[in-house]
Amino acid sequence: xxxxxxxxxxxxxLTLSTSISYAGPKAEVLHWWTSGGExxxxxxxxxxxxxxxxxxxxxxxxxxxxxxxxxxxxxxxLSGNAPAxxxxxxxxIQEWYEEGALADIxxxxxxxxxxxxxxxxIAGHMKCxxxxxxxxxxxxxxxxxxxxxxxxxxxxxxxxxxxDEFNATAKALQAKGIIxxxxxxxxxxxxxxxxxxxxxxxxxxxFHDAFVKLDKKALQSDTMVKVFDQMRTMRGFVDKNFSGRDxxxxxxxxxxxxxxxxxxxxxxxxxxxxxxxVPGKDxxxxxxxxxxxxxxxxxxxxxxxxxxxxxxxxxxxxxxxxGKNFQKVFNLNKGSIPARTDVALNEFxxxxxxxAADMNASSVGGTxxxxxAHGMALRGAQAGAITxxxxxxxxxxxxxxxxxxxxxxxxDNSK
Amino acid sequence: MSNWxxxxxxxxxxxxxxxxxxxxxxxxxxxxxxxxxxRSRLMPKYDIDGFIQYQRxxxxxxxEVAIDNLFIFGFLFILISMLLGLVIAIFLDQKIRIEGALxxxxxxxMALSLIVTGTAWKWILNPGLGLESVIKGWGFKxxxxxxxxxxxxxxxxxxxxxxxxxxxxxxxxFLAGLRSVDQxxxxxxxxxxxxxLRIYTAIIIxxxxxxxxxxxxVLAHLAIKSFDLVIALTGGGPGYATDLPATxxxxxxxxxxxxxxxxxxxxxxxxxVFAVVVPYLYSELRNKNDQ
Numbered sequence: 001x002x003x004x005x006x007x008x009x010x011x012x013x014l015t016l017s018t019s020i021s022y023a024g025p026k027a028e029v030l031h032w033w034t035s036g037g038e039x040x041x042x043x044x045x046x047x048x049x050x051x052x053x054x055x056x057x058x059x060x061x062x063x064x065x066x067x068x069x070x071x072x073x074x075x076x077x078l079s080g081n082a083p084a085x086x087x088x089x090x091x092x093i094q095e096w097y098e099e100g101a102l103a104d105i106x107x108x109x110x111x112x113x114x115x116x117x118x119x120x121x122i123a124g125h126m127k128c129x130x131x132x133x134x135x136x137x138x139x140x141x142x143x144x145x146x147x148x149x150x151x152x153x154x155x156x157x158x159x160x161x162x163x164d165e166f167n168a169t170a171k172a173l174q175a176k177g178i179i180x181x182x183x184x185x186x187x188x189x190x191x192x193x194x195x196x197x198x199x200x201x202x203x204x205x206x207f208h209d210a211f212v213k214l215d216k217k218a219l220q221s222d223t224m225v226k227v228f229d230q231m232r233t234m235r236g237f238v239d240k241n242f243s244g245r246d247x248x249x250x251x252x253x254x255x256x257x258x259x260x261x262x263x264x265x266x267x268x269x270x271x272x273x274x275x276x277x278v279p280g281k282d283x284x285x286x287x288x289x290x291x292x293x294x295x296x297x298x299x300x301x302x303x304x305x306x307x308x309x310x311x312x313x314x315x316x317x318x319x320x321x322x323g324k325n326f327q328k329v330f331n332l333n334k335g336s337i338p339a340r341t342d343v344a345l346n347e348f349x350x351x352x353x354x355x356a357a358d359m360n361a362s363s364v365g366g367t368x369x370x371x372x373a374h375g376m377a378l379r380g381a382q383a384g385a386i387t388x389x390x391x392x393x394x395x396x397x398x399x400x401x402x403x404x405x406x407x408x409x410x411x412d413n414s415k
Numbered sequence: 416m417s418n419w420x421x422x423x424x425x426x427x428x429x430x431x432x433x434x435x436x437x438x439x440x441x442x443x444x445x446x447x448x449x450x451x452x453x454r455s456r457l458m459p460k461y462d463i464d465g466f467i468q469y470q471r472x473x474x475x476x477x478x479e480v481a482i483d484n485l486f487i488f489g490f491l492f493i494l495i496s497m498l499l500g501l502v503i504a505i506f507l508d509q510k511i512r513i514e515g516a517l518x519x520x521x522x523x524x525m526a527l528s529l530i531v532t533g534t535a536w537k538w539i540l541n542p543g544l545g546l547e548s549v550i551k552g553w554g555f556k557x558x559x560x561x562x563x564x565x566x567x568x569x570x571x572x573x574x575x576x577x578x579x580x581x582x583x584x585x586x587x588x589f590l591a592g593l594r595s596v597d598q599x600x601x602x603x604x605x606x607x608x609x610x611x612l613r614i615y616t617a618i619i620i621x622x623x624x625x626x627x628x629x630x631x632x633v634l635a636h637l638a639i640k641s642f643d644l645v646i647a648l649t650g651g652g653p654g655y656a657t658d659l660p661a662t663x664x665x666x667x668x669x670x671x672x673x674x675x676x677x678x679x680x681x682x683x684x685x686x687x688v689f690a691v692v693v694p695y696l697y698s699e700l701r702n703k704n705d706q
Contacts, residue, residue, distance in 0.1 A: 067669045074458065092457075095672065099458050185564070185653055241543035243564035243653050380671040381456070388477050388655060395654035396566045406476065413474045 027313035028057040029300070030076075031087035032069045035062075041333040048320050054313050059083055077101050082303035084314040088134065090125060090376035093301045097128035103302045103311075104131045108318045117322075117340045119363040122297050125376070134301040135321040136339035138331050141355045142265045142294040142371040143196040146251070146272070147284040151178060151260050159286040163200055163230055166261075166289060170237045173260050180237035182259035184245035187391040191373035193234060193263045194390045198227045200290030204367035207292065211372040214382065219408050228393055228400035235394055254283065263288060265296060265374070269351055270335035285351040293362040296374040297339060385414035444685065451678035459674055468679035478680065481658040484570050485687070488659065489638035491574045492581070496634055497627070499578065500585025505615065507586070508593045518590070521583040529580065533647025536576040537563070540648075566656035569649055573641075573657055576648055581637065585630050592626035593619060628695065635691045639684060660684045 027049065033042045042058075049056050061069035069087070076082050082101060096102055109115070109132035115123055118136060126134040145166075147159060155173060160166035170180030183189060199207045202223045209218035218224070239259070242250075251271040253259040262268060272283050279285060287293070300321055302314050320326055327338035332347060337356045341363075345356055362368040370376035372383055389410050393403040454464045472478050503521055507514055524532065539545040540563040550558045562568035596619050604614050642661035649657040651666075658666075660680055668677035 070672070071669055077458070092672070095457050186650065187652070187654070190654075239543075240561065240564065241541060243541075244537070244650050379456075381673045381676075384666070384671045384673075391652070391654040392476070392656075393654075395652065395656065409474075410476070413471050 024309065025052075025054040025313035025316045026057070026307075026309045027054060027085060027317045028059055028083040028310075029085045029317070030059045030061065030069060030073060030083040031300075032060065032062050032066050033087070034060045038334060041330040044329045044333070045317075045320065045326055048323075048326060049317060052316055052320065054316050077303070082305065084305050084310055085135075085300040085302055085317055087298065088301040089297060089299050090370065090374075091379050092375065093125065093134045093299065094128055095379060096301060096303075097133055101303055102128055102133040103304045103314065104133060105135070105302050105315060105318045106132045108132070108315050112319055112322060114322055117342050119339075119341060119359065119368060121363065121368045121370070122295065122339055125297060125370070126299060134299045135318045137298045137300065137321060138327070138334060138336035139339050139355075139359060140265045140267065140296040140298070140336045140374075141287075141358070142192060142296055142374060143199055143288040143290075143292070144264060144266055144268070144351075145196075145286055145288045146254055146262045146264065146268050147286075148254050148257050148260055149280075149282055149284050151257050152284065159284055160289055162289045163197070167233055170261070174237065178257075179239045179253065179259040180261060181234060182250040182253040182262040183234075183238045183242050184247050184250045185238075185243040185395065186246070187387050188373060189247055189250075189264070190391045190394045191387045192265065194227070194231060194394075195294060195371060195373045196263050196288040197230050197234070198224075199292045199294060199369070200288050201227050201230060203290065204292040204362075204369060207294075207369055211386070212370065212377045214378070214411055216408065219411065220404060224404050224407070225400045228403045231390070231394055232400065265371075266335050266337075266351065266355065269349075273335070273349075279349050279351050285354065287354070287358060291362075291365075292367040292369055293358050294369055294371040295359070296371045296376055298336075381414040382411060385410035447678045447681050450674060451682045453675055455674040455678070457672040457674070468675040469683075471676060472679050472683065477655050477658060478660075478663060480655060481660050481663045481680075484657060484659055485639065487570050488574055488577070488641070489635065491571070492577045492638050493631060493634045495574065495578045496582045496585050497630055499582040500630070501589050501620075503582070503586045504589035504593055507590060518587070521586050523583065524580045525584040527580070529641075529643040530647045532576050532580045533644045536572065536579070537648050540572050540575075563649065564653055566653045569653060569657045573645055573648055577638075577641065577644055580644075581634060585634070588626055588630050588633075589623070592623040596622050632692065632695055636688060639688050639691070660687075 029042075031042060033039060039060075042060075046056050046058065059072075061072045066087070073083070073086055077096075077099070088096065093102070109126075114126075114132065118126070122136055122139065126132055126136055128134075145159065151173070152158065155176065155178075157169045157172070160169055173180045183193065195207075195211065198210065202210070202218075206218055206221070206223055209215040210221075210224065247264055247268070248271050250259070250262050251264065251268045252275075254262045255272060255275055255277060266285075269279070269285065272279070277283050300317070302318060305311060305314060322340065324338075324340065324343050327340050327343050328347070331338050331352075335352075337345075337348070337352050337359065341356075341360060345353055348356075359368065372378055372386060375383060377383070378386070386407065389403060389407040392398065392406070393400075398406075449461070449463075450459055451468050452463045452465065453460050454462070454467065507517060507521075511517075540560070542548065542559070542561040542564065547558060547560045550560075563572045600618060601614060604618060609617075640661060641659060642665065645651060645657055645659055645662055651658045651662050661684065664677045664680045664684065667673045667680065
């Protein structure tokens with residue numbers, strides 16, 4: 001009896017002490033947006049958060065494309081002291097949910113009507129077993145093809161509409177001493193080109209079967225052989241020094257007319273704009289040949305935190321992230337488009353307009369698909385297994401048939 | 416009291432570091448071994464699930480490449496470094512002028528970080544920037560040296576950079592060994608009219624056997640652990656053609672959220688190190704006991 005009373009008394013003092021120490025909403029945010037434009041974008045959120053009475057603890061961990069941040073996150077979760085919000089995306093959100101680490105922010109989502117302002121397939125990534133557990137920040141499109149306008153014009157070519165047209169244009173340019181395809185030989189860049197080709201040649205259903213469902217029939221199909229055939233053709237359009245080149249150096253090659261095309265997500269646009277190039281005049285943007293839209297959505301996953309000040313901070317943060325103002329300002333800085341479909345796009349450039357229109361159309365048409373190469377469609381081990389095969393094929397003289405066999409085996413082995 | 420202290424002081428002083436090593440070296444080896452038998456993905460799990468991770472590991476074509484590369488790289492790196500180090504040491508041992516300066520020049524690469532070595536060689540070997548374009552610029556239009564972008568030869572560029580880095584150090588070891596050989600024997604041989612080459616092959620080199628062993632051990636563990644050189648030079652590419660077990664482990668643990676795979680590859684790496692080091696320790700300890 002006595003014990004029960006002490007426990008109750010202790011509990012009251014504890015709750016009292018937490019309510020006494022309540023000093024407004026608080027949030028610690030783990031992210032790896034540390035470079036120029038990205039850091040500016042995060043500062044916008046930080047400012048908005050403190051204007052709404054919150055106190056923000058910044059936890060930027062740069063390095064390794066987020067690998068370093070994930071290591072830091074693992075340590076924090078293991079020690080039972082997770083940050084309130086973490087830059088995470090795709091299935092890794094669900095993976096963390098399965099570890100029991102994510103919070104439920106459904107009330108924020110309901111109050112702010114998220115389900116009607118976000119495209120359904122993107123909203124799906126933000127939910128863990130039906131409950132909202134993450135907030136989307138932006139939508140990057142992956143299947144872009146960028147071109148140097150004057151190189152195409154002076155040689156009498158337009159943006160290719162089919163892969164055959166692309167191959168013909170590339171061959172003609174190559175004969176004139178122009179590098180057709182600016183590419184950097186890093187595994188993720190190989191994978192980026194590969195998924196654009198796969199979507200273009202196989203179509204949306206094939207892409208969904210192969211890289212979302214990992215359906216064996218699709219993976220072993222003749223279509224997949226054709227995709228690898230096209231990759232082999234693309235290998236011939238790449239210059240000799242591509243190995244290990246960073247993507248922004250490849251973008252620079254298109255910028256200065258050394259190369260004609262680059263296939264890369266819309267962060268490449270940021271490079272063009274930063275160099276003072278004008279879309280439509282100096283450089284052209286178009287979706288890669290074929291239907292569909294491959295998205296890469298950055299988001300913040302909300303981790304379980306203790307204390308009402310932290311929980312309030314988390315909810316405030318979630319509300320602001322999906323708020324119209326942040327979605328606009330952040331994406332203007334980052335080159336992507338808002339995840340919300342109801343943000344006015346007046347201030348965005350024409351590539352962003354194309355992107356937004358295509359996103360809405362493909363969301364209706366059911367061809368809005370997650371990018372596998374950027375960790376939206378599959379878990380790390382499976383996506384890695386595909387990338388291993390793609391990069392091994394691209395960088396050797398492996399036949400397409402062997403590549404398909406290797407792909408199936410690698411996916412089996414990664415499960 | 417002072418007697419007791421005198422007797423136990425060494426144990427008291429060594430105790431804490433002993434405990435720390437037990438925990439942080441052997442404790443974590445045991446932890447890694449445990450994890451390698453589980454299905455851990457993003458976070459460690461502790462339910463034993465047999466050899467599944469090892470099966471996956473040996474089914475993985477990427478691991479096969481990594482292991483093959485380890486043997487190619489390890490064998491050539493150790494062999495060439497030792498031969499080159501020995502030859503340079505013998506030449507430097509000929510009582511030449513400015514030996515000190517030359518020694519410093521050869522030893523200097525060891526002072527560089529492997530990241531610097533890797534980055535410098537990446538540029539030197541890049542066909543559009545480095546050696547190939549320079550020699551083409553001299554008028555030899557047909558010259559090609561594109562190993563770094565050729566998946567079949569890329570691992571040999573890692574050997575080149577590694578040898579460049581380590582052979583100076585091996586030279587220093589051998590030079591010390593050459594100097595420690597008993598000069599009386601050499602003089603006696605010279606008086607008997609034994610040719611110099613034979614003095615080296617029959618007297619000096621055999622008497623340096625322990626130095627060879629030390630050099631081998633140092634180089635072997637450098638080879639098995641090498642990570643930063645590959646990361647800086649090729650990034651594991653083209654494709655994953657220059658992956659080594661250490662880079663494989665890093666990718667699995669930190670990029671792919673596959674801790675179980677990473678743990679099993681780490682254990683295999685450790686066994687390879689043991690295979691090299693244990694016979695060495697065994698022979699060392701046995702020699703001590705014999706004395």
